[in-house]
Amino acid sequence: MAPTSSTIHRFPQLPLLLLLLLLVSATALASRGHLSPTFYSSTCPDLRRTVRSAMAEAVRQNPRNAAFLLRLFFHDCFVNGCDGSIFLDSTPAFASEKFAIPNNNSARGFELIDAIKARVEAACPATVSCADVLALATQEGVDLLGGPTWTVELGRRDSRAAFQAAADEEIPLAFDDLKELVARFRAKGLSARDMTALSGAHTIGQAQCFTFATRVHEARNIDADFAARRRKNCPASGSDALAPLDSRTPYRFDNAFYRELVAKRGLLHSDQELFNGGSQDARVRRYSTDAAAFSRDFAAAMVKMGALRPSPGTKGEIRLKCNRIN
Incomplete structure (x- = not known):
């Protein structure tokens, strides 16, 4: 886009090359359609x-x-x-x-x-x-x-x-280990911190038996009583039976998911990998006791993923x- 005469007259002190750069930058921003919380304020106010x-x-x-x-x-x-x-x-x-x-x-x-x-x-x-x-x-x-x-x-x-x-x-899959999880998130421009915070979404929701059958029947890093309860409705061969990802407060969005991980009651292998002697243990432990820290990091990561x-x-x-x- 070439600068118009009115643009040049409004900014006579700016060199022509700088004006060209400003206009090209503005055009590029518009073409990329940057997101805004007020995008629909006039076209769909309600x-x-x-x-x-x-x-x-x-x-x-x-x-x-x-x-x-x-x-x-x-x-x-x-x-x-x-x-x-x-x-x-x-x-x-x-x-x-x-x-x-x-x-x-x-x-x-x-x-x-x-x-x-x-x-x-x-x-x-x-x-x-x-x-x-x-x-x-x-x-x-x-x-x-x-x-x-x-x-x-x-x-x-x-x-x-x-x-x-x-x-x-x-x-990401329910069977991924920590290294795989970090790599998948990093490929999307999301950090390990983002990954661990976003995993807190599992404080609500349920999973099908086939995604956790191997864990409750074979894993060692699992609370024995928790595994026994889950095995009652989940055969080793797997099934479509459901279980909550957070058995403490399955219908409330809170930090109980992380307390479950610390207690070795993560339902999915990929979840328990966040607290299994690896790089995210300290963050999981913090989220398990500091609900405000989890909420802040989760909200920030959701904005980042939404972009x-x-x-x-x-x-x-x-x-x-x-x-x-x-």
Whole structure:
């Protein structure tokens, strides 16, 4: 973009080259679409109230809905940034992330996002992306269960494709060890501290038996009574039976998850790896006794993860229906 004569006249003291650099920088910022908490302040002023109301109803009906959306947000952002790609059904052009190994028969909450998106569309047609609806709904769900709040940056666009292969390769698994976990998060620009704080999301939610069967039947770094209780409903061969990730306060967002780890009652191998004689032991111990420190770090890490962007050149849109492109 070339500087106009009015621009030059307004700033006669600036060299022409500097003006060119300023204008190019401004154009680049605009093209990248930087996120802002006030992105919809004029185009959809009641957005937050609409999402909050819908989430309040959903959590009253089933507290697990908050955990469903928190997991969807994590799995969406970890694959090509926070772009709503996890919602897309398969097409001849791409395979849905819903059927990736970390999501298949376990990711939940798609219908809830569809319902919230429908309310938002009724209030502000073709304005708010599914990715932003998920970001807002996730924050509201955590808050409604007693967890921390944070400033939700907005202005994301929805992907026009899904990335099943990337979901298979990049999303952390329940069987990962600490080294693998740190590497997966570092690849996304998230630190080990971010990783340990974000893992506190497991203070709500449940896991299927096949993800923890080996741990409760074979692991040594596990409380014996805890393992015995879990084995009652989880055969060594695995099953779809569910157990809470935090058996102390499964429907409250607090720091009890870390107290469970210190007591060797982490349900998943990947969770207990955070407190198993490794680099994160001190941080887990601190979070287990300092709820405020956990809340601060979790909120900061959620903002950081929510800023993960799609690859440069990725086409985006505001989807009218979250499960298909326009």
